[in-house]
Amino acid sequence: MSNNHHNENDHGGHPSFLAHHFSSPQQQYDAGKLGIWLFLVTEVLFFSGLFCAYAVYRFNHPEIFRYAHFFLDTTMGAINTVVLILSSLTIAWAVRAVQLNQRRLAVGMLVVTLLCAAAFMVIKYIEYTHKFHMGLTWGESFAPSAEALREVLGEAHGEVLEKPANLHLFFSIYFCMTGLHGIHVLAGIGVIIWMIVRTARGDFSSEYFGPVEYTALYWHIVDLVWIFLFPLLYLID
Amino acid sequence: MSTTNYLTCSKGWKSWFLTLDHKRIGVMYLTAVLSSFALGGLFALAVRLELFQPGQQFMDPTTYNRMFTLHGAVMVFLFIIPSIPAAFGNFVLPIMLGAQDVAFPRLNLASFYLWMAGAVFFLVSLLGGGIETGWTFYTPYSTTTADSSVVSALMGVFVLGFSSIFTGMNFIVTIHQMRPKGMTWFKMPLFLWAIYGTALIQVLATPVLGITGLLLIVERVAHIGVFDPALGGDPVLFQHFFWFYSHPAVYIMILPAMGIVSELIAAGSRKEIFGYRFIAFSSIAIAILGFLVWGHHMFTSGQSVAASVVFSALTFTVAIPSAIKVFNWLSTMYKGAIVLNTPMCYGLSFISLFGIGGLTGLFLGTLSVDIHLHDTYFIVAHFHYVMMGSTAVAFMGGLHYWWPKMFGKMYNEALARVCCLFVFIGFNLTFLPQFVLGTRGMPRRYFDYPERFQFLHQLSTIGAVMLFITFFVMFSYLLHSLVRGKPAPMNPWGANTNEWKCSSPPPFNNFDVPPPMENPYDHTNLVFDEKLGGYRAKQVINS
Numbered sequence: 014m015s016n017n018h019h020n021e022n023d024h025g026g027h028p029s030f031l032a033h034h035f036s037s038p039q040q041q042y043d044a045g046k047l048g049i050w051l052f053l054v055t056e057v058l059f060f061s062g063l064f065c066a067y068a069v070y071r072f073n074h075p076e077i078f079r080y081a082h083f084f085l086d087t088t089m090g091a092i093n094t095v096v097l098i099l100s101s102l103t104i105a106w107a108v109r110a111v112q113l114n115q116r117r118l119a120v121g122m123l124v125v126t127l128l129c130a131a132a133f134m135v136i137k138y139i140e141y142t143h144k145f146h147m148g149l150t151w152g153e154s155f156a157p158s159a160e161a162l163r164e165v166l167g168e169a170h171g172e173v174l175e176k177p178a179n180l181h182l183f184f185s186i187y188f189c190m191t192g193l194h195g196i197h198v199l200a201g202i203g204v205i206i207w208m209i210v211r212t213a214r215g216d217f218s219s220e221y222f223g224p225v226e227y228t229a230l231y232w233h234i235v236d237l238v239w240i241f242l243f244p245l246l247y248l249i250d
Numbered sequence: 251m252s253t254t255n256y257l258t259c260s261k262g263w264k265s266w267f268l269t270l271d272h273k274r275i276g277v278m279y280l281t282a283v284l285s286s287f288a289l290g291g292l293f294a295l296a297v298r299l300e301l302f303q304p305g306q307q308f309m310d311p312t313t314y315n316r317m318f319t320l321h322g323a324v325m326v327f328l329f330i331i332p333s334i335p336a337a338f339g340n341f342v343l344p345i346m347l348g349a350q351d352v353a354f355p356r357l358n359l360a361s362f363y364l365w366m367a368g369a370v371f372f373l374v375s376l377l378g379g380g381i382e383t384g385w386t387f388y389t390p391y392s393t394t395t396a397d398s399s400v401v402s403a404l405m406g407v408f409v410l411g412f413s414s415i416f417t418g419m420n421f422i423v424t425i426h427q428m429r430p431k432g433m434t435w436f437k438m439p440l441f442l443w444a445i446y447g448t449a450l451i452q453v454l455a456t457p458v459l460g461i462t463g464l465l466l467i468v469e470r471v472a473h474i475g476v477f478d479p480a481l482g483g484d485p486v487l488f489q490h491f492f493w494f495y496s497h498p499a500v501y502i503m504i505l506p507a508m509g510i511v512s513e514l515i516a517a518g519s520r521k522e523i524f525g526y527r528f529i530a531f532s533s534i535a536i537a538i539l540g541f542l543v544w545g546h547h548m549f550t551s552g553q554s555v556a557a558s559v560v561f562s563a564l565t566f567t568v569a570i571p572s573a574i575k576v577f578n579w580l581s582t583m584y585k586g587a588i589v590l591n592t593p594m595c596y597g598l599s600f601i602s603l604f605g606i607g608g609l610t611g612l613f614l615g616t617l618s619v620d621i622h623l624h625d626t627y628f629i630v631a632h633f634h635y636v637m638m639g640s641t642a643v644a645f646m647g648g649l650h651y652w653w654p655k656m657f658g659k660m661y662n663e664a665l666a667r668v669c670c671l672f673v674f675i676g677f678n679l680t681f682l683p684q685f686v687l688g689t690r691g692m693p694r695r696y697f698d699y700p701e702r703f704q705f706l707h708q709l710s711t712i713g714a715v716m717l718f719i720t721f722f723v724m725f726s727y728l729l730h731s732l733v734r735g736k737p738a739p740m741n742p743w744g745a746n747t748n749e750w751k752c753s754s755p756p757p758f759n760n761f762d763v764p765p766p767m768e769n770p771y772d773h774t775n776l777v778f779d780e781k782l783g784g785y786r787a788k789q790v791i792n793s
C-alpha cells in the first residue's frame with residue numbers, strides 16, 4: 014500500500030478518490046468500466062459451459078427434461094424471477110441517485126436490492142430442502158420418493174408419462190446451474206452490503222460513482238442468467 | 251538519471267509482498283515461474299532417466315505415470331501459461347507504453363497471490379501422492395480410475411485460471427486506457443500486440459476451463475454423472491470442454507513468445523522490423539483462429555467425420571498467420587547488420603525450432619495421417635518443439651534481453667551464447683529422435699518399450715541431461731551476475747522501444763516525463779558507445 018502513495022506529491026491536484034497512476038477521473042472511470050465489462054464477459058463464458066451441457070443433454074434426451082420439469086415448483090420460480098427483476102430496477106435507481114448526489118435515496122434503493130437478493134435466497138432454500146426431502150438430488154444419489162413420483166403424475170394432468178432412464182441427469186444439471194447462480198447471488202449480497210456502507214459514509218458523489226455502477230452491472234448479469242435459467246428449467250413443454 | 255530505482259526505493263519484506271508496483275510484481279512472478287520451471291524440469295528428467303532402458307529402472311509404473319503427469323501439469327499451468335505475460339508482460343507493458351502502471355495494480359497483486367494459491371494446491375496434490383491422469387485430466391481416469399489427489403490438482407487449475415483471467419483483463423484495459431498521448435496503436439511495440447492477443451484468449455477461453463474443472467470436481471466428489479457413461483453421461487463432452495480452452499491455451503503460450511521474438515529480431519538485425527502491421531494483425535488472427543480448431547484433438551475420439559473435416563481444414567488456416575510472422579522476421583534480417591548477441595541467438599534458435607514445430611503440426615492436422623500418429627511420440631515431439639523449443643526458448647531470449655533492464659546488471663555474454671547453443675543442441679537431441687520413435691509406433695506415456703526403440707530413447711535421455719546441465723549453468727551465471735555483474739547501460743541492445751529510454755533498472759515511477767513517442771523500430775538514430783557499453787542517441791553529446 015505504501016507504494017501507492019509514494020509519489021503523492023507529484024500529483025498535487027489529484028482528488029482523493031483518484032489513484033496515483035491515472036491521469037484523470039475520466040480515465041479511471043473508463044478503465045473501471047472496461048474492466049467490469051470484461052469481467053462480465055468471463056462470467057457469461059463461465060456459465061456458458063453449463064448452458065452448453067444443458068443443450069447437449071436436452072437435445073439428446075428431451076424426454077428426461079420433459080418428465081423432470083414437473084418436479085419443479087413453477088410458482089416459486091416465477092416469484093423469484095419477479096423478485097430479481099425488481100432488484101435490477103432498484104439497483105439501477107440507486108446508481109441514478111448516486112449520480113444526482115441523493116445519498117439517502119441511494120442507500121434506500123441499495124437496501125431494497127439487498128432485501129430482494131435475500132428473499133431470492135430464502136425461496137431457493139425452501140425449494141432445495143423440498144427437493145432433498147423428496148430424494149430429488151443429483152447423479153448417483155438420486156432416489157425419488159413415491160410421493161414425489163405421485164406429484165409428477167398429478168402435475169402432468171392425467172397424461173401418462175413413462176419414467177425415462179437417467180432422470181438424475183436433469184437434477185445434476187439443475188443443481189449445478191442454480192447452485193452456481195446462487196453462489197453468484199451470495200457474492201452479490203456481499204458486494205451490495207459493501208456498497209451500502211460506502212454510500213452511507215459518503216464515498217460517492219456525482220463526481221465519483223464508478224463502484225456503484227460496476228456493482229449494478231454485475232447484479233444485472235446475475236439477474237440475466239436467472240432469466241434464462243427460469244424458462245430453461247421450469248417451463249419445459 | 252535518478253539515484254534510486256524500483257529495487258532500492260523501499261525496503262523490507264512488506265515492500266515486496268504488498269507491493270502494487272508492476273515491476274516488483276513482475277519480478278516476483280519471474281522468480282515463481284522459474285522455480286516451477288526447475289520443478290517441472292526435475293520431473294521431466296526423472297521420466298527420461300526411467301526410459302533410458304526398457305523395463306523398470308528406479309520407479310514403478312504408477313510413480314512413472316505420476317511423474318509425467320506432474321511434469322505436464324506443472325509446466326503447463328504453473329510455468330508456460332503465466333511465464334511470459336505475467337513476468338515480462340507485467341514488467342515491460344506499462345514501461346513500453348510510457349505509462350506509470352497497469353490499470354488495476356491491486357488486481358495485479360491479487361493475480362499473483364492466486365498463482366501462489368494454485369501452486370499450493372499443486373504441492374498439496376504432490377504431497378498427497380501425486381496424480382496419474384496426464385495433464386489433460388481425461389475422464390474416466392480423473393473421475394473414476396485415478397486413485398490419488400485429483401481434486402486438489404483441479405482446484406489448483408481452477409485458481410490458476412482465474413489468476414490468468416485477471417492478468418489478461420488487466421492488460422486489455424491497460425492497453426486500451428493507459429496509453430499516454432501520442433502512443434497510438436501502431437506505435438506500440440509488437441510485443442504488446444502479442445500480449446494483447448494473448449490477453450483476449452486468456453479472458454475468452456479460460457472461464458470455460460474454470461467451469462470444466464468445477465464440473466470435474468463435482469463429478470468426482472458427488473458423482474453427478476455428466477461425464478460418466480455409467481450414469482448416462484458423455485465423456486467426450488469433457489474433451490470438447492477441455493480442448494475448447496486448451497487449444498487456445500496453446501496460443502496463450504506461443505503468442506507472447508512470438509512477440510518477444512519480434513523484439514529480439516528487430517534489435518539484433520539493427521534494422522526496422524519488416525511488415526509491422528502484418529505481424530501485429532497476424533497476432534490477432536492467431537488469437538481468433540485459435541478458438542475454432544479444438545476438435546483436432548478428437549479425430550480419434552468418435553467425433554463425426556464431418557466435424558473432423560471442418561476442424562482439420564480450420565487447423566490448416568492457423569499456418570497462414572504463423573507463416574506471415576516467420577517470413578517477416580526473415581525479411582527483417584535480410585540485409586540487416588546482424589549482431590549475434592545472446593538475445594538474437596535465442597531469436598534465431600526460436601525461428602528454426604518453431605519452423606519444425608509448426609510444420610510437423612500439419613502432419614497431425616491431416617486426418618488420415620493423424621490416425622497413425624495420434625498418441626505416439628510424434629505428437630510429444632511436435633508439441634515440445636512448440637512449447638519448449640519455441641516458447642521456453644523465447645522466454646530464455648526475453649530473460650537475457652530484459653535481464654539488464656530488470657536488475658541493472660550484465661551477465662557473462664560469452665558463456666550465455668555457449669549456453670544458448672547447448673540449449674539448441676540438447677533440445678534437438680532430446681526431441682528429434684522422438685519424431686522417429688513416433689512414426690515407428692512408440693505410443694506416448696508408456697512405461698516400457700521393446701528393445702528396438704532403445705537407441706532412440708537413449709539419445710533422447712542424453713539430450714535431456716544435457717539440457718538440465720545447461721539450464722543449471724544458465725541459472726548460475728544469471729545469479730552470479732546479480733552480485734558480480736557489470737552495471738548495465740541504459741540501452742545495451744540498441745532497441746528503440748520505450749523501456750530502453752529509462753535507466754537500468756527503471757525508477758519507481760518509470761518516467762517523470764513520458765518519453766517521446768517515436769517509431770519503436772527506427773534504429774537509425776542510435777549509435778554504439780564503447781564507454782557506455784551500450785547504445786545512445788546520435789546527436790546527444792555524452793556527458
Ligand SMILES: [Cu+2]
Nearest residue numbers: 497544546547
Ligand atoms: Cu490444438
